[in-house]
Amino acid sequence: MARVVVDVMLKPEILDPQGQAVQRALPRLGFTGIADVRQGKRFELELEGPVDEAALARIREAAETFLANTVIEDFTVRVEQP
Amino acid sequence: MARVVVDVMLKPEILDPQGQAVQRALPRLGFTGIADVRQGKRFELELEGPVDEAALARIREAAETFLANTVIEDFTVRVEQP
Amino acid sequence: MTLDTVKHATGTPEAEQPWAALGLKADEYARIREILGRRPTGAELAMYSVMWSEHCSYKSSKVHLKQFGEKAPASDAMLVGIGENAGVVDVGQGYAVTFKIESHNHPSYIEPYQGAATGIGGIVRDILAMGARPVAVMDPLRFGAPDHPDTRRVLPGIVAGIGGYGNCLGLPNIGGEVVFDSCYQGNPLVNALCVGVMKHEDIHLAQASGAGNKVILYGARTGGDGIGGVSVLASETFDATGPAKRPAVQVGDPFQEKLLIECTLEVFAEKLVLGIQDLGGAGLSCATSELASAGSGGMRVELDSVPLRDATLSPEEILMSESQERMCAIVEPEKVARFLEICEKWDVIATVIGEVTEGERLEIFWHGEQIVDVPPRSVAHDGPTYQRPFARPSWQDALQADAPTAERLKRPASGEELRATVLQLAGSPNQADKSWITSQYDRYVLGNTVLSTPEDSGMVRIDEETNLGVAVATDGNGRYAKLDPYTGAQLALAEAYRNVAATGAKPLAVSDCLNFGSPEDPDVMWQFAEATRGLADACQILGTPVTGGNVSLYNQTGDVAIHPTPVVAVLGVIDDVNRRTPIGFAEEGQLVYLLGDTADEFGGSAWAQVAHDHLGGLPPKLDLERERLLAEVLIAGSRDGMVDAAHDLSDGGLAQALAESCLRGGKGVRLVVPDGLNAFTFLFSESAGRAVVSVPRSEELRFTEMCGVRGLPATRVGVVDGDSIDLQGHFTLPLAELREAHTGVIEALLG
């Protein structure tokens, strides 16, 4: 079976309180030198069939209409090499 | 600046209600052929300095102790090529 | 690996079995062999080991818990008593209420969010299994020192887990407790309570009867979570470096549980269910053996028909899995189709996995081969019983002798010192405002919450036409119980009882969660024996039977146990929720009366802890007849409109109660120290059997006459007035300053 990964991140102009909370906490835990943190979602989809262009097109559509809310989020779709 | 990505996913044996909800919804929306969905988190960290082994080691430690809950989650750390 | 069938086990009597690793003792393993007349199969061994664990079998506590039944006061209200998933109480108008408190301590330490979340999920299923609609939850919590780094890890996760699960389920959180004490470092306590409501005729029991009736498993698929959790998690101690073992953690899915609730209530409404059991600790092992044991006849289960999340699970693992959000129902064959249809409506997976049989055995098959053939009672109800040795600890006398007398602990005397002490107490983590926590809980959903945080008890309306309601409060003071476990357990009951009465409800019944250290330590076992004896005796006198509860042992790190912490929940009924009494002083000019007697009692007090970090002496004396009288007066005062506000006195004494009532109502008080008391004792003593009330002037005569006739001391100590607490001749404390000290404390520690 093949795996396709969809990454969904808030658009840069939208405030990301989760990422900020992580960023604020890191120095307190002794981790310095990190200028920015953003937190998003990662979906791993296991396809039953082959990962051809048609399959990817359908996943892109699912991401566009469902997995991401494109009012506030961007997404990328990629095939994960095993 | 360099970007390091930390992907955090629930361990395979742990119930993933989020992934399941997506998986159940997909066919109803007309997206078939997806055997399994898991949902996790993606952290994008922008480093101030260079991404050398030392920096990666620190990020791995941060992931281990803070970004992931290793009781139930696995993580991977990788440098994102610009 | 070959399947360890019954036939195979019979033919290989000498095969080595991992009984010790599964937590069984040699004599227990021998007894299993004796019961079966052969060695157990792997699947049988799995079942016995989880079901005979401390957590499921109560083997150390049973002999003591018996008293709750033996000494139970006669009560017309009790419809279902100890032994079922939860007790059921008649509250009138054809309604029955079920409630129960349970612990999820160890899992919450390992994984705070999921541990606490699944604690809520588990207790809600218990209530649902009785046939009731769950209507509210509560969460008594104990944490280590507030400034300890591990508290920062544990507390936010636990609170988020309780909120995350309860909020998503749509159950209002109507109360709980938050207590910090370094004795809980490494052993936080997460107790969860649920209340449910039904009509009398809707009561359901966990039993399987009628050969040919079907066994339906419904809810979530079964996965590899929490396998062995029950025996390992609840029966092993942790060493100082953290969890000794890291068994798979269970993850909750509150949405699935919400569907399970609605679906289950619908199958109840159509009378499709003969017997029902939730799946909690020990999963299918527990549900099948308990159902079969409690009913008549036997049961046959095709284990390979269980829907799985992970196809590689072995039959033993399926039997032990503690996957959440599952239920097991016994349904007549002709009703199965309709049952499945309702499950489909709610998107709930439901599968017939077996049937009730003529025989008296529980038989489980795996792809046609028999892997379990046991008498179900031997698994579910006739587990081992221990008479653990117990003895009064050698240090108990010295602890009690270390009383917080004026000679040993410096007491505030000047007005300035007294004022500072009021502020210090109100701003100490245990006494401070808890809204950083409680604001993460939905208290409004379902639209029937009449009282919730920070009132004395939670109260929900159960009938919108008649305004019938129930109130519940939980309490437990581990410091008192450490000083004297017998009296400490009684004080926990008395406080919860008082809290219910203070809101105007009549106390009816008790549920308890007994959190203790290792039963293998005779000191701890003595604490346990004393606490159960105390609670049973007090329930008898107050007329409130214990309807059910839970025991959590092994709450200790190395050989240091937590304070003995019996948490007691009291449920009361109120005919008209419009008459409920809140704590807030809101009406200028009303008279403030202190009810009960105040003595110099500071053993285990909040003052001794906050001002001196001291624990010694004896806890406050208890007079249960006085408690009962006080409750009668509070209830009559509410019913007849004689009191507008009431607040029980407990930790921190009168000063803390007044601080809370004033801040809540937004009005101050002018006070005088009554004759015969010094200001310090007046303000901070924790004598039991007391409450403070505000009485409208027009009702004063009627109220004092009532107290006089009944023989309850009622002392007028002041009047609601202004915007400060003004103790005449001593100090003035503006409410704004008090509020500043009282709020934001938890946030500052954790934020």
Add this chain to the structure above:
Amino acid sequence: MSARIGVVTFPGSLDDRDAQRAVRLAGAEPVALWHRDQDLHQVDAVVLPGGFSYGDYLRCGAISRFSPVMDSVIEQARAGMPVLGICNGFQVLCESHLLPGALTRNDSLHFVCRDQRLRIENTGTAWTSAYVPNAEITVPLKNGEGRFVADEHTLDQLEAEGRVVARYLDVNPNGSYRDIAGISNAAGNVVGLMPHPEHAIEPLTGPGTEGLGFFASILKQLVSA
């Protein structure tokens, strides 16, 4: 004949019975609508209640938007039928693009339940006409993802067209842009609101009765129509 107001139950809806009670106390007839049923049963208006429809694990409202009942609600809303989305219902309306913007994780990262003061800034909508202009009311608020966000242009447009229906007072409980608690569509028939007016309808079980106005408004509008 009194007005019939539908209340949708999605799996995971929690405040559906509460919304029905509010409809009843306001004097209308509540009609239960089921997510799988496209038929709206001739209701005059629809309330999408609070809760965690379908668990809300992906994004609040993301799955409900695709339910059969929403096909009809979207169609009718476009045709002018009054629709009120409360909390999760607001999230569903944004996901359905009946309202602009989105509701995201509270800036505190915590669920928050509190009695919240609001100002009703637009009394011209189907759901707010019973309030006096700029009425200040207190109703419960309870959400984990209630932070309203939209791009600057959309925000400016909402303000310019008077479509900010309610704004938080005293405290912004979740970090909503411009303290926005509720908005409407351009026609004013569709309103989304994060706080819960259906929990401020009886003094016994809420902070007061100032939430009733939302339900009284719709009655007024339907009777006069």
